[in-house]
Amino acid sequence: MLALRARRLFDGREMHHDRVVIVENGRVADVTGDAPATVDLGDATLLSGLIDCHVHLAFDAGLDVVGTLEQPGLADRMRSAARQHLAAGVTTVRDLGDRDYLALRLDLGLDGPEILSAGPPITTPKGHCWFLGGAAAGEQGVREAVRERAARGVHVIKMMVTGGEMTAGTHSHLLQYGLAELKAAADEAHAHGLPITGHAHCAEGISHALEAGFDSIEHCSFFTEDSFEVDYGLIARLAAADVVVSLTAGMAPSPVPPPPRIQQRIAGMMAAVQAFYAAGVDFVIGTDAGIGPPKPHGVLPYGAEMLVEQGYAAIDVLRASTSVAARACRVDERKGMIAPGFDADLLAVAGDPLTDITALRRPLAVYRMGRLVTAP
Template structure:
């Protein structure tokens, strides 16, 4: 058994901090959390001084196969399997070093994330715990078609979901609309009709799998919610003209327990957002407040890998982005820990610092409730009780 001591601890729920905590770890799990006191004789104690202990971050949306360069699609399509898997390993390690101890990979090529899942399960220092969707289901020449998940028609999309279930994925990802990353696809247009969307939801649930929808656009969000999807990725309700947070759809999300996986945050120093995006920001902030006030579950993802400012390891900037959009530091931390873990089906393993859960712990230098930017620079990272950074 070993123990961690620090000045403070955030347990993943809050609302405040535990002062002078002592966190005991045994066999990769949290054995106890105490406010003050001394461990039993013989327990090895690591004192992290004025740091705050936090649950390891859970990234609900990443792409380990994308290298966050200037030619993401070209480099991926030109890479052979061995090269691509090695890049994914490097991306996983970069995420872990930033305090992300669990990732949900929502789009790879050739189900390589399933192989990485096994590697990191065996060796905690190799990367975060990995949940994987395999190639996202999409239409011919649709968003991310180059990842290999093309399917159309009710029979075709059902077969695609069955294939993923047989492969052992953790979640089914569907490109309900197009996306900016794929030339020729329409970010505002639906790629599938109601019958196909309902068929995919029914098949995923028949296999006991959650199903999540790529949808920035209001039209795609409405269609996915109507079809019974469990989660919406991005969920920014954009239109060609601006932003339209449809209250009827939002109320349906709250009633049906549909989670919004918000892909916020980016590394500083990048180019300013294009004018059409900058114009949407005030309405986006108001819309996110509407989601929160309506009771929609909000979890935090990164979409890491798609652009240079979304490099692997940039996830903590999503927390400060949430604060910038009007959320409290506690709300942002919950979205990145306990809520994200629950949204990924891992509430009994991840996201909180309580006895019985995995000893995935990070430490930041100081009080993140007073200075949320401290999460950008963790001073220690532990996964399954093993110090990995």
């Protein structure tokens, strides 16, 4: 039995003080004020482990993530990427684009985070991330693609609604699919009990994903061909709908800056990030970890920091990274909270993240199903 005491405890919803978390058989057995501790973490905050809703374990965060895919040892690189998340306190990741369904069978057990996976994202022939192997077109084609993924045991369906920055020949401001195909995919996903999330970089793509009944929308940027234009009316529609916006927040210090087309749009993206919060949109963080040097695996704490810098209350950012993310990922019956019966995926950080969100970057200890994780 493990009994962890910390000065502060963030249970996924609220901050508490001077609690002891009792862990038995990998799960939280009790949260109490008066049990003797076997581990006293002192002036630390114990949190429910963080959840990154959008990562790519197959991408190595280098300068040529697509080229590197072809090199031997991809599964081993993905295992290493997964371990980096866990070492940073990210105890659950949702992989929104791998190749050959590798993320479903890394077999890391407690040596990695819990991995939820979409398999290869569904995209048009030669569309965004076609090189991951998920091309499908037409209503029947996308339905078959969803059925194949459901049969493989994926946890979520990922669909490329618009083009993307990393794929030559595709364009972030242009649609890839018609509304009928998006609706067919959403319908088929829901028939299999799966959530569906859409990659959308332009307002029309966001609007279509919303209309098609997608459960969440990744990026939700407002790219135009040359610039950026926030659609505040659309943000109000997102806030009124039962949809989660997955904010692509988080950049670690890197000698290699983001690509110029992204750099030019950062001010606009931050305006959108502020508008989402002001409108009361349901949000989580999906860092897109792995896609380039500023996005190493385990970058989520920087995403939390970015949102606080943009005016988000730290408690809302912590909720978005734990209980709200667990709900979005459909694992909220066992993840995202420190409460009896929940998995003992825990992160202890020095200090108080409510007053200093950078505390998330200083993990003192990470527990995965109650087992202490040592840094790689």
